[in-house]
Amino acid sequence: MKYIKTLILVCFVGVLSSCSVSGPYVAPKALVTKNSVGTKVGIAEKKTYFGIMFGSADLGIVAAAKKGGITKVATVDSEIVSGLIVTKYRTKVTGE
Structure with a gap:
């Protein structure tokens, strides 16, 4: 009986720990090229609801640069x- 209780406790803790989230992580900006950072900013973003993305979305660097009118990308x-x-995906591009 003690073995079964221990097994149930280990399974319960394992299930809870597999679903844990430590919080949003934002990576620091990285210089992609030697271009100057500039003043223009382009953002491509999309929201999903319950993990389902409705419609299509281009979250790439090129799409974000086009939205900001950027021809020389500096950071991504x-x-x-x-x-x-809700989960929000965002790609932010800066440049000239």
Whole structure:
């Protein structure tokens, strides 16, 4: 009986720990090229609900640069903000 209780406790802890989230992580900006950072910013983003993406979305560097009118990319910042219902994916590009 003691073995079964221990097994159930280990399984319960394993299930809970596999679903844990430590919080949103935002990576620091990285210089992609030797171009100057500039003043223009382009953002491509998409939200998903319950892990399902409705419609299509281009979250790439080129799409973000086009939205910001950027021809020379300097930095790229990729961000994922995850919640219980909504998850937001964002690609942010700076340059000239």
